[in-house]
Amino acid sequence: MKFHPIKALKALWSVLKGYLYELKQNRRYMNNWQRSSPDYWSLSSELIFYYHKLEKGLSMPGESRFFGAAPARQTCKLLDEWVSSGFSQNDSVFLGAVESLRGYFKRMPEPVPEELRGLNVAIKGYLENIEPCDELSTPIPKLFTQENQLTFIEELATRRRSVRNFIKKPVELEFIERAVSVAQKAPSACNRQPCKLHLYSNGELQQKLLKYQNGNRGFGQDIPLLGILTSDSRSFFDHTEKNEPYLDAGLFLMGFIYALEAQGISSCCLNWCVSPWEDQQVRKLTTIAPSEKIITYLAIGYAADDCVVPRSPRRSVESILNYHG
Ligand SMILES: Cc1cc2nc3c(=O)[nH]c(=O)nc-3n(C[C@H](O)[C@H](O)[C@H](O)COP(=O)(O)O)c2cc1C
Incomplete structure:
Protein backbone atom coordinates (compact mmCIF):
# COMPACT_ATOMS: atom_id res chain seq x y z
CA MET A 1 0.00 0.00 0.00
CA LYS A 2 1.31 3.45 -0.92
CA PHE A 3 2.23 5.74 1.97
CA HIS A 4 0.47 9.14 1.84
CA PRO A 5 2.35 11.56 4.12
CA ILE A 6 -0.43 14.18 4.06
CA LYS A 7 -3.09 11.60 4.96
CA ALA A 8 -0.84 10.19 7.70
CA LEU A 9 -0.26 13.67 9.14
CA LYS A 10 -3.99 14.42 9.07
CA ALA A 11 -4.73 11.15 10.88
CA LEU A 12 -2.06 11.93 13.47
CA TRP A 13 -3.44 15.44 13.97
CA SER A 14 -6.92 14.04 14.49
CA VAL A 15 -5.59 11.68 17.18
CA LEU A 16 -3.62 14.48 18.82
CA LYS A 17 -6.64 16.79 18.81
CA GLY A 18 -8.61 14.15 20.73
CA TYR A 19 -5.88 13.76 23.34
CA LEU A 20 -5.30 17.52 23.63
CA TYR A 21 -9.01 18.12 24.14
CA GLU A 22 -9.00 15.70 27.05
CA LEU A 23 -5.70 17.05 28.40
CA LYS A 24 -7.02 20.62 28.36
CA GLN A 25 -10.14 19.65 30.28
CA ASN A 26 -8.17 17.61 32.82
CA ARG A 27 -5.64 20.42 33.36
CA ARG A 28 -8.40 22.95 33.86
CA TYR A 29 -10.71 21.02 36.18
CA MET A 30 -8.52 18.41 37.90
CA ASN A 31 -6.61 21.27 39.46
CA ASN A 32 -5.93 20.20 43.04
CA TRP A 33 -9.22 21.79 43.99
CA GLN A 34 -7.99 25.35 43.60
CA ARG A 35 -11.01 27.64 43.90
CA SER A 36 -11.00 31.35 43.23
CA SER A 37 -14.76 31.61 43.92
CA PRO A 38 -17.28 29.38 45.77
CA ASP A 39 -17.72 26.15 43.84
CA TYR A 40 -20.07 23.60 45.40
CA TRP A 41 -18.93 20.60 43.35
CA SER A 42 -15.23 21.17 43.86
CA LEU A 43 -15.59 21.91 47.59
CA SER A 44 -17.96 19.02 48.30
CA SER A 45 -15.62 16.62 46.46
CA GLU A 46 -12.59 17.80 48.39
CA LEU A 47 -14.51 17.63 51.66
CA ILE A 48 -15.63 14.05 50.97
CA PHE A 49 -12.07 13.12 49.98
CA TYR A 50 -10.72 14.23 53.37
CA TYR A 51 -13.49 13.16 55.70
CA HIS A 52 -13.62 9.79 53.99
CA LYS A 53 -10.08 9.20 55.32
CA LEU A 54 -11.52 9.64 58.81
CA GLU A 55 -14.58 7.41 58.37
CA LYS A 56 -12.37 4.80 56.70
CA GLY A 57 -9.86 4.94 59.57
CA LEU A 58 -12.70 4.42 62.04
CA SER A 59 -13.68 1.18 60.29
CA MET A 60 -10.23 -0.46 60.31
CA PRO A 61 -9.72 -3.72 62.20
CA GLY A 62 -7.40 -3.92 65.18
CA GLU A 63 -6.84 -1.90 68.30
CA SER A 64 -8.69 1.42 68.53
CA ARG A 65 -6.04 4.16 68.24
CA PHE A 66 -5.68 7.83 67.37
CA PHE A 67 -4.92 8.61 63.71
CA GLY A 68 -5.41 11.13 60.91
CA ALA A 69 -4.75 14.55 62.46
CA ALA A 70 -3.89 16.00 59.02
CA PRO A 71 -7.14 14.97 57.24
CA ALA A 72 -9.12 15.99 60.33
CA ARG A 73 -7.56 19.48 60.21
CA GLN A 74 -8.28 19.68 56.49
CA THR A 75 -11.90 18.59 57.10
CA CYS A 76 -12.36 21.41 59.63
CA LYS A 77 -10.77 23.93 57.25
CA LEU A 78 -13.08 22.85 54.42
CA LEU A 79 -16.13 22.97 56.71
CA ASP A 80 -15.15 26.58 57.52
CA GLU A 81 -14.97 27.30 53.79
CA TRP A 82 -18.37 25.63 53.34
CA VAL A 83 -19.96 27.85 55.98
CA SER A 84 -18.32 31.04 54.68
CA SER A 85 -19.42 30.15 51.12
CA GLY A 86 -23.01 29.99 52.36
CA PHE A 87 -23.70 26.41 51.18
CA SER A 88 -26.54 24.51 52.86
CA GLN A 89 -25.77 23.00 56.24
CA ASN A 90 -28.51 20.41 55.68
CA ASP A 91 -26.54 18.94 52.78
CA SER A 92 -25.62 15.26 53.27
CA VAL A 93 -21.97 16.03 52.41
CA PHE A 94 -21.72 18.70 55.11
CA LEU A 95 -23.54 16.58 57.70
CA GLY A 96 -21.57 13.48 56.70
CA ALA A 97 -18.35 15.39 57.40
CA VAL A 98 -19.59 16.57 60.80
CA GLU A 99 -20.73 13.05 61.74
CA SER A 100 -17.31 11.68 60.73
CA LEU A 101 -15.71 14.25 63.03
CA ARG A 102 -18.12 13.14 65.76
CA GLY A 103 -16.97 9.52 65.40
CA TYR A 104 -13.34 10.63 65.12
CA PHE A 105 -13.52 12.85 68.20
CA LYS A 106 -13.97 9.75 70.38
CA ARG A 107 -10.44 8.74 69.36
CA MET A 108 -8.87 11.99 70.65
CA PRO A 109 -6.25 11.14 73.29
CA GLU A 110 -7.07 12.30 76.85
CA PRO A 111 -5.56 14.57 78.07
CA VAL A 112 -5.32 16.33 74.72
CA PRO A 113 -1.64 16.80 73.78
CA GLU A 114 -0.44 20.33 73.05
CA GLU A 115 -0.13 19.74 69.28
CA LEU A 116 -3.78 18.59 69.03
CA ARG A 117 -5.38 21.40 71.07
CA GLY A 118 -6.26 23.54 68.03
CA LEU A 119 -7.81 20.58 66.24
CA ASN A 120 -9.69 19.57 69.39
CA VAL A 121 -11.24 23.05 69.68
CA ALA A 122 -12.10 23.19 65.96
CA ILE A 123 -13.88 19.81 66.04
CA LYS A 124 -15.69 20.62 69.30
CA GLY A 125 -16.96 23.84 67.70
CA TYR A 126 -18.70 21.84 64.95
CA LEU A 127 -19.99 19.12 67.26
CA GLU A 128 -21.53 21.65 69.63
CA ASN A 129 -23.12 23.77 66.91
CA ILE A 130 -24.50 21.06 64.63
CA GLU A 131 -27.21 18.72 65.96
CA PRO A 132 -26.24 15.02 65.76
CA CYS A 133 -27.71 13.35 62.68
CA ASP A 134 -28.30 9.67 63.53
CA GLU A 135 -28.87 8.52 59.93
CA LEU A 136 -25.37 9.71 59.02
CA SER A 137 -23.45 8.60 62.13
CA THR A 138 -20.37 6.53 61.31
CA PRO A 139 -19.17 3.77 61.37
CA ILE A 140 -22.18 1.43 61.17
CA PRO A 141 -22.45 -2.39 61.23
CA LYS A 142 -22.27 -4.04 57.81
CA LEU A 143 -25.48 -5.72 56.65
CA PHE A 144 -24.97 -9.35 55.60
CA THR A 145 -26.67 -11.28 52.82
CA GLN A 146 -28.68 -13.84 54.79
CA GLU A 147 -29.30 -16.39 52.07
CA ASN A 148 -27.66 -16.89 48.70
CA GLN A 149 -29.22 -14.37 46.26
CA TYR A 302 -40.30 0.00 27.56
CA ALA A 303 -39.47 -2.79 25.11
CA ALA A 304 -42.07 -3.68 22.47
CA ASP A 305 -43.90 -6.98 23.12
CA ASP A 306 -42.44 -8.46 19.94
CA CYS A 307 -38.96 -7.08 20.66
CA VAL A 308 -36.10 -9.38 19.68
CA VAL A 309 -32.46 -8.94 20.64
CA PRO A 310 -29.22 -10.23 19.14
CA ARG A 311 -27.97 -13.46 20.75
CA SER A 312 -24.56 -11.83 21.44
CA PRO A 313 -22.86 -14.89 22.96
CA ARG A 314 -20.26 -14.31 25.66
CA ARG A 315 -16.70 -15.62 25.68
CA SER A 316 -16.13 -18.71 27.80
CA VAL A 317 -15.34 -18.11 31.47
CA GLU A 318 -12.06 -20.06 31.06
CA SER A 319 -10.88 -17.70 28.32
CA ILE A 320 -11.02 -14.66 30.61
CA LEU A 321 -10.44 -16.01 34.10
CA ASN A 322 -6.76 -16.25 35.03
CA TYR A 323 -6.09 -17.78 38.41
CA HIS A 324 -2.53 -17.10 39.57
CA GLY A 325 -2.48 -19.12 42.80
C1 LIG B 1 -20.08 1.55 26.14
C2 LIG B 1 -21.11 0.90 25.23
C3 LIG B 1 -21.44 1.52 24.06
C4 LIG B 1 -22.44 0.97 23.25
N1 LIG B 1 -22.83 1.64 22.13
C5 LIG B 1 -23.85 1.16 21.39
C6 LIG B 1 -24.34 1.92 20.29
O1 LIG B 1 -23.86 3.00 19.97
N2 LIG B 1 -25.39 1.41 19.60
C7 LIG B 1 -25.98 0.21 19.93
O2 LIG B 1 -26.93 -0.18 19.25
N3 LIG B 1 -25.52 -0.53 20.98
C8 LIG B 1 -24.49 -0.08 21.72
N4 LIG B 1 -24.05 -0.79 22.81
C9 LIG B 1 -24.69 -2.06 23.17
C10 LIG B 1 -23.78 -3.25 22.87
O3 LIG B 1 -23.77 -3.50 21.50
C11 LIG B 1 -24.28 -4.44 23.69
O4 LIG B 1 -24.17 -4.15 25.05
C12 LIG B 1 -23.49 -5.73 23.42
O5 LIG B 1 -23.59 -6.11 22.09
C13 LIG B 1 -23.98 -6.88 24.29
O6 LIG B 1 -25.37 -7.08 24.13
P1 LIG B 1 -26.41 -6.96 25.32
O7 LIG B 1 -26.22 -5.62 25.95
O8 LIG B 1 -27.76 -7.11 24.71
O9 LIG B 1 -26.13 -8.07 26.29
C14 LIG B 1 -23.05 -0.27 23.62
C15 LIG B 1 -22.68 -0.87 24.81
C16 LIG B 1 -21.74 -0.29 25.62
C17 LIG B 1 -21.40 -0.94 26.94
Whole structure:
Protein backbone atom coordinates (compact mmCIF):
# COMPACT_ATOMS: atom_id res chain seq x y z
CA MET A 1 0.00 0.00 0.00
CA LYS A 2 1.31 3.45 -0.92
CA PHE A 3 2.23 5.74 1.97
CA HIS A 4 0.47 9.14 1.84
CA PRO A 5 2.35 11.56 4.12
CA ILE A 6 -0.43 14.18 4.06
CA LYS A 7 -3.09 11.60 4.96
CA ALA A 8 -0.84 10.19 7.70
CA LEU A 9 -0.26 13.67 9.14
CA LYS A 10 -3.99 14.42 9.07
CA ALA A 11 -4.73 11.15 10.88
CA LEU A 12 -2.06 11.93 13.47
CA TRP A 13 -3.44 15.44 13.97
CA SER A 14 -6.92 14.04 14.49
CA VAL A 15 -5.59 11.68 17.18
CA LEU A 16 -3.62 14.48 18.82
CA LYS A 17 -6.64 16.79 18.81
CA GLY A 18 -8.61 14.15 20.73
CA TYR A 19 -5.88 13.76 23.34
CA LEU A 20 -5.30 17.52 23.63
CA TYR A 21 -9.01 18.12 24.14
CA GLU A 22 -9.00 15.70 27.05
CA LEU A 23 -5.70 17.05 28.40
CA LYS A 24 -7.02 20.62 28.36
CA GLN A 25 -10.14 19.65 30.28
CA ASN A 26 -8.17 17.61 32.82
CA ARG A 27 -5.64 20.42 33.36
CA ARG A 28 -8.40 22.95 33.86
CA TYR A 29 -10.71 21.02 36.18
CA MET A 30 -8.52 18.41 37.90
CA ASN A 31 -6.61 21.27 39.46
CA ASN A 32 -5.93 20.20 43.04
CA TRP A 33 -9.22 21.79 43.99
CA GLN A 34 -7.99 25.35 43.60
CA ARG A 35 -11.01 27.64 43.90
CA SER A 36 -11.00 31.35 43.23
CA SER A 37 -14.76 31.61 43.92
CA PRO A 38 -17.28 29.38 45.77
CA ASP A 39 -17.72 26.15 43.84
CA TYR A 40 -20.07 23.60 45.40
CA TRP A 41 -18.93 20.60 43.35
CA SER A 42 -15.23 21.17 43.86
CA LEU A 43 -15.59 21.91 47.59
CA SER A 44 -17.96 19.02 48.30
CA SER A 45 -15.62 16.62 46.46
CA GLU A 46 -12.59 17.80 48.39
CA LEU A 47 -14.51 17.63 51.66
CA ILE A 48 -15.63 14.05 50.97
CA PHE A 49 -12.07 13.12 49.98
CA TYR A 50 -10.72 14.23 53.37
CA TYR A 51 -13.49 13.16 55.70
CA HIS A 52 -13.62 9.79 53.99
CA LYS A 53 -10.08 9.20 55.32
CA LEU A 54 -11.52 9.64 58.81
CA GLU A 55 -14.58 7.41 58.37
CA LYS A 56 -12.37 4.80 56.70
CA GLY A 57 -9.86 4.94 59.57
CA LEU A 58 -12.70 4.42 62.04
CA SER A 59 -13.68 1.18 60.29
CA MET A 60 -10.23 -0.46 60.31
CA PRO A 61 -9.72 -3.72 62.20
CA GLY A 62 -7.40 -3.92 65.18
CA GLU A 63 -6.84 -1.90 68.30
CA SER A 64 -8.69 1.42 68.53
CA ARG A 65 -6.04 4.16 68.24
CA PHE A 66 -5.68 7.83 67.37
CA PHE A 67 -4.92 8.61 63.71
CA GLY A 68 -5.41 11.13 60.91
CA ALA A 69 -4.75 14.55 62.46
CA ALA A 70 -3.89 16.00 59.02
CA PRO A 71 -7.14 14.97 57.24
CA ALA A 72 -9.12 15.99 60.33
CA ARG A 73 -7.56 19.48 60.21
CA GLN A 74 -8.28 19.68 56.49
CA THR A 75 -11.90 18.59 57.10
CA CYS A 76 -12.36 21.41 59.63
CA LYS A 77 -10.77 23.93 57.25
CA LEU A 78 -13.08 22.85 54.42
CA LEU A 79 -16.13 22.97 56.71
CA ASP A 80 -15.15 26.58 57.52
CA GLU A 81 -14.97 27.30 53.79
CA TRP A 82 -18.37 25.63 53.34
CA VAL A 83 -19.96 27.85 55.98
CA SER A 84 -18.32 31.04 54.68
CA SER A 85 -19.42 30.15 51.12
CA GLY A 86 -23.01 29.99 52.36
CA PHE A 87 -23.70 26.41 51.18
CA SER A 88 -26.54 24.51 52.86
CA GLN A 89 -25.77 23.00 56.24
CA ASN A 90 -28.51 20.41 55.68
CA ASP A 91 -26.54 18.94 52.78
CA SER A 92 -25.62 15.26 53.27
CA VAL A 93 -21.97 16.03 52.41
CA PHE A 94 -21.72 18.70 55.11
CA LEU A 95 -23.54 16.58 57.70
CA GLY A 96 -21.57 13.48 56.70
CA ALA A 97 -18.35 15.39 57.40
CA VAL A 98 -19.59 16.57 60.80
CA GLU A 99 -20.73 13.05 61.74
CA SER A 100 -17.31 11.68 60.73
CA LEU A 101 -15.71 14.25 63.03
CA ARG A 102 -18.12 13.14 65.76
CA GLY A 103 -16.97 9.52 65.40
CA TYR A 104 -13.34 10.63 65.12
CA PHE A 105 -13.52 12.85 68.20
CA LYS A 106 -13.97 9.75 70.38
CA ARG A 107 -10.44 8.74 69.36
CA MET A 108 -8.87 11.99 70.65
CA PRO A 109 -6.25 11.14 73.29
CA GLU A 110 -7.07 12.30 76.85
CA PRO A 111 -5.56 14.57 78.07
CA VAL A 112 -5.32 16.33 74.72
CA PRO A 113 -1.64 16.80 73.78
CA GLU A 114 -0.44 20.33 73.05
CA GLU A 115 -0.13 19.74 69.28
CA LEU A 116 -3.78 18.59 69.03
CA ARG A 117 -5.38 21.40 71.07
CA GLY A 118 -6.26 23.54 68.03
CA LEU A 119 -7.81 20.58 66.24
CA ASN A 120 -9.69 19.57 69.39
CA VAL A 121 -11.24 23.05 69.68
CA ALA A 122 -12.10 23.19 65.96
CA ILE A 123 -13.88 19.81 66.04
CA LYS A 124 -15.69 20.62 69.30
CA GLY A 125 -16.96 23.84 67.70
CA TYR A 126 -18.70 21.84 64.95
CA LEU A 127 -19.99 19.12 67.26
CA GLU A 128 -21.53 21.65 69.63
CA ASN A 129 -23.12 23.77 66.91
CA ILE A 130 -24.50 21.06 64.63
CA GLU A 131 -27.21 18.72 65.96
CA PRO A 132 -26.24 15.02 65.76
CA CYS A 133 -27.71 13.35 62.68
CA ASP A 134 -28.30 9.67 63.53
CA GLU A 135 -28.87 8.52 59.93
CA LEU A 136 -25.37 9.71 59.02
CA SER A 137 -23.45 8.60 62.13
CA THR A 138 -20.37 6.53 61.31
CA PRO A 139 -19.17 3.77 61.37
CA ILE A 140 -22.18 1.43 61.17
CA PRO A 141 -22.45 -2.39 61.23
CA LYS A 142 -22.27 -4.04 57.81
CA LEU A 143 -25.48 -5.72 56.65
CA PHE A 144 -24.97 -9.35 55.60
CA THR A 145 -26.67 -11.28 52.82
CA GLN A 146 -28.68 -13.84 54.79
CA GLU A 147 -29.30 -16.39 52.07
CA ASN A 148 -27.66 -16.89 48.70
CA GLN A 149 -29.22 -14.37 46.26
CA LEU A 150 -27.26 -15.44 43.20
CA THR A 151 -30.27 -16.78 41.29
CA PHE A 152 -31.94 -13.37 41.49
CA ILE A 153 -28.93 -11.50 40.10
CA GLU A 154 -28.26 -14.23 37.50
CA GLU A 155 -31.82 -13.98 36.22
CA LEU A 156 -31.75 -10.18 36.22
CA ALA A 157 -28.44 -10.17 34.34
CA THR A 158 -29.83 -12.64 31.79
CA ARG A 159 -33.05 -10.65 31.24
CA ARG A 160 -31.18 -7.37 30.84
CA ARG A 161 -30.40 -6.93 27.17
CA SER A 162 -29.68 -3.94 24.96
CA VAL A 163 -33.08 -3.06 23.52
CA ARG A 164 -33.52 -1.20 20.23
CA ASN A 165 -37.28 -1.50 19.84
CA PHE A 166 -39.25 0.67 22.26
CA ILE A 167 -42.95 1.42 22.58
CA LYS A 168 -44.05 5.05 22.81
CA LYS A 169 -45.04 4.84 26.50
CA PRO A 170 -43.19 7.50 28.52
CA VAL A 171 -40.98 6.34 31.37
CA GLU A 172 -42.24 7.45 34.79
CA LEU A 173 -39.83 9.80 36.57
CA GLU A 174 -40.29 8.04 39.92
CA PHE A 175 -38.90 4.81 38.41
CA ILE A 176 -35.90 6.73 37.11
CA GLU A 177 -35.34 8.36 40.49
CA ARG A 178 -35.49 4.98 42.22
CA ALA A 179 -32.96 3.57 39.74
CA VAL A 180 -30.66 6.56 40.28
CA SER A 181 -30.82 5.97 44.00
CA VAL A 182 -29.69 2.36 43.44
CA ALA A 183 -26.95 3.50 41.03
CA GLN A 184 -25.69 5.97 43.64
CA LYS A 185 -24.92 3.03 45.91
CA ALA A 186 -22.14 1.99 43.52
CA PRO A 187 -18.62 2.34 44.89
CA SER A 188 -16.75 5.43 43.71
CA ALA A 189 -13.19 6.62 44.29
CA CYS A 190 -13.11 7.97 47.87
CA ASN A 191 -16.91 8.11 47.68
CA ARG A 192 -16.76 11.33 45.65
CA GLN A 193 -19.66 10.26 43.38
CA PRO A 194 -18.74 12.24 40.27
CA CYS A 195 -21.67 11.09 38.08
CA LYS A 196 -24.55 13.19 36.84
CA LEU A 197 -27.43 12.05 34.65
CA HIS A 198 -29.10 14.39 32.13
CA LEU A 199 -32.45 13.31 30.66
CA TYR A 200 -34.14 14.32 27.40
CA SER A 201 -37.63 13.11 26.44
CA ASN A 202 -38.43 12.24 22.85
CA GLY A 203 -38.64 15.50 20.93
CA GLU A 204 -36.71 18.01 18.87
CA LEU A 205 -33.79 18.53 21.26
CA GLN A 206 -33.38 14.81 21.85
CA GLN A 207 -33.27 14.16 18.11
CA LYS A 208 -30.64 16.89 17.63
CA LEU A 209 -28.52 15.29 20.37
CA LEU A 210 -28.82 11.87 18.75
CA LYS A 211 -27.51 13.25 15.45
CA TYR A 212 -24.04 13.48 17.02
CA GLN A 213 -24.12 9.83 18.14
CA ASN A 214 -23.16 7.18 15.61
CA GLY A 215 -24.92 4.05 16.89
CA ASN A 216 -28.66 4.79 16.96
CA ARG A 217 -29.57 4.44 13.30
CA GLY A 218 -32.83 2.51 12.85
CA PHE A 219 -34.20 3.13 16.35
CA GLY A 220 -33.00 6.58 17.47
CA GLN A 221 -36.22 8.23 16.29
CA ASP A 222 -38.28 6.16 18.77
CA ILE A 223 -36.28 6.48 21.99
CA PRO A 224 -38.74 7.55 24.73
CA LEU A 225 -36.07 8.90 27.05
CA LEU A 226 -32.43 9.66 26.35
CA GLY A 227 -29.93 9.78 29.20
CA ILE A 228 -26.53 11.43 29.00
CA LEU A 229 -24.24 10.21 31.75
CA THR A 230 -21.40 12.53 32.73
CA SER A 231 -18.60 12.54 35.28
CA ASP A 232 -17.60 15.86 36.79
CA SER A 233 -13.82 16.35 36.60
CA ARG A 234 -13.94 18.70 39.58
CA SER A 235 -14.37 15.59 41.74
CA PHE A 236 -10.73 14.66 41.10
CA PHE A 237 -7.48 16.20 42.27
CA ASP A 238 -5.10 15.72 39.33
CA HIS A 239 -4.18 13.82 36.16
CA THR A 240 -3.22 10.67 38.09
CA GLU A 241 -6.96 10.21 38.56
CA LYS A 242 -7.70 10.39 34.84
CA ASN A 243 -9.27 6.91 34.71
CA GLU A 244 -11.57 7.44 37.68
CA PRO A 245 -14.29 9.43 35.89
CA TYR A 246 -14.81 6.51 33.50
CA LEU A 247 -14.55 3.77 36.08
CA ASP A 248 -16.93 5.43 38.52
CA ALA A 249 -19.39 6.11 35.71
CA GLY A 250 -19.25 2.49 34.52
CA LEU A 251 -20.07 1.22 37.98
CA PHE A 252 -22.89 3.76 38.34
CA LEU A 253 -24.27 2.88 34.93
CA MET A 254 -24.43 -0.85 35.56
CA GLY A 255 -26.38 -0.34 38.79
CA PHE A 256 -28.70 2.08 37.03
CA ILE A 257 -29.36 -0.29 34.14
CA TYR A 258 -30.06 -3.22 36.48
CA ALA A 259 -32.37 -1.10 38.61
CA LEU A 260 -34.27 -0.06 35.47
CA GLU A 261 -34.54 -3.68 34.35
CA ALA A 262 -35.76 -4.71 37.82
CA GLN A 263 -38.65 -2.26 37.28
CA GLY A 264 -39.41 -3.59 33.78
CA ILE A 265 -37.65 -0.77 31.92
CA SER A 266 -35.19 -1.53 29.14
CA SER A 267 -32.19 0.41 27.92
CA CYS A 268 -29.34 0.48 25.43
CA CYS A 269 -25.95 2.12 25.97
CA LEU A 270 -25.03 4.41 23.09
CA ASN A 271 -21.28 4.96 22.76
CA TRP A 272 -19.78 8.41 23.02
CA CYS A 273 -16.86 7.79 20.65
CA VAL A 274 -16.71 11.23 19.09
CA SER A 275 -14.32 13.93 17.99
CA PRO A 276 -13.91 17.08 20.10
CA TRP A 277 -16.11 18.89 17.59
CA GLU A 278 -19.11 16.60 18.18
CA ASP A 279 -18.59 16.75 21.93
CA GLN A 280 -18.66 20.55 21.71
CA GLN A 281 -21.82 20.62 19.57
CA VAL A 282 -23.68 18.65 22.24
CA ARG A 283 -22.47 21.05 24.92
CA LYS A 284 -23.84 23.96 22.90
CA LEU A 285 -27.27 22.29 22.83
CA THR A 286 -27.36 21.44 26.54
CA THR A 287 -26.53 22.80 29.97
CA ILE A 288 -23.85 20.15 30.52
CA ALA A 289 -21.06 22.03 32.31
CA PRO A 290 -17.59 22.25 30.72
CA SER A 291 -16.19 20.37 33.73
CA GLU A 292 -18.43 17.35 33.03
CA LYS A 293 -17.02 14.60 30.81
CA ILE A 294 -19.66 13.02 28.64
CA ILE A 295 -19.25 9.29 29.25
CA THR A 296 -22.14 7.74 27.36
CA TYR A 297 -25.66 8.17 26.04
CA LEU A 298 -28.32 5.71 27.21
CA ALA A 299 -31.59 4.93 25.44
CA ILE A 300 -34.32 4.22 28.01
CA GLY A 301 -37.85 2.90 27.49
CA TYR A 302 -40.30 0.00 27.56
CA ALA A 303 -39.47 -2.79 25.11
CA ALA A 304 -42.07 -3.68 22.47
CA ASP A 305 -43.90 -6.98 23.12
CA ASP A 306 -42.44 -8.46 19.94
CA CYS A 307 -38.96 -7.08 20.66
CA VAL A 308 -36.10 -9.38 19.68
CA VAL A 309 -32.46 -8.94 20.64
CA PRO A 310 -29.22 -10.23 19.14
CA ARG A 311 -27.97 -13.46 20.75
CA SER A 312 -24.56 -11.83 21.44
CA PRO A 313 -22.86 -14.89 22.96
CA ARG A 314 -20.26 -14.31 25.66
CA ARG A 315 -16.70 -15.62 25.68
CA SER A 316 -16.13 -18.71 27.80
CA VAL A 317 -15.34 -18.11 31.47
CA GLU A 318 -12.06 -20.06 31.06
CA SER A 319 -10.88 -17.70 28.32
CA ILE A 320 -11.02 -14.66 30.61
CA LEU A 321 -10.44 -16.01 34.10
CA ASN A 322 -6.76 -16.25 35.03
CA TYR A 323 -6.09 -17.78 38.41
CA HIS A 324 -2.53 -17.10 39.57
CA GLY A 325 -2.48 -19.12 42.80
C1 LIG B 1 -20.08 1.55 26.14
C2 LIG B 1 -21.11 0.90 25.23
C3 LIG B 1 -21.44 1.52 24.06
C4 LIG B 1 -22.44 0.97 23.25
N1 LIG B 1 -22.83 1.64 22.13
C5 LIG B 1 -23.85 1.16 21.39
C6 LIG B 1 -24.34 1.92 20.29
O1 LIG B 1 -23.86 3.00 19.97
N2 LIG B 1 -25.39 1.41 19.60
C7 LIG B 1 -25.98 0.21 19.93
O2 LIG B 1 -26.93 -0.18 19.25
N3 LIG B 1 -25.52 -0.53 20.98
C8 LIG B 1 -24.49 -0.08 21.72
N4 LIG B 1 -24.05 -0.79 22.81
C9 LIG B 1 -24.69 -2.06 23.17
C10 LIG B 1 -23.78 -3.25 22.87
O3 LIG B 1 -23.77 -3.50 21.50
C11 LIG B 1 -24.28 -4.44 23.69
O4 LIG B 1 -24.17 -4.15 25.05
C12 LIG B 1 -23.49 -5.73 23.42
O5 LIG B 1 -23.59 -6.11 22.09
C13 LIG B 1 -23.98 -6.88 24.29
O6 LIG B 1 -25.37 -7.08 24.13
P1 LIG B 1 -26.41 -6.96 25.32
O7 LIG B 1 -26.22 -5.62 25.95
O8 LIG B 1 -27.76 -7.11 24.71
O9 LIG B 1 -26.13 -8.07 26.29
C14 LIG B 1 -23.05 -0.27 23.62
C15 LIG B 1 -22.68 -0.87 24.81
C16 LIG B 1 -21.74 -0.29 25.62
C17 LIG B 1 -21.40 -0.94 26.94
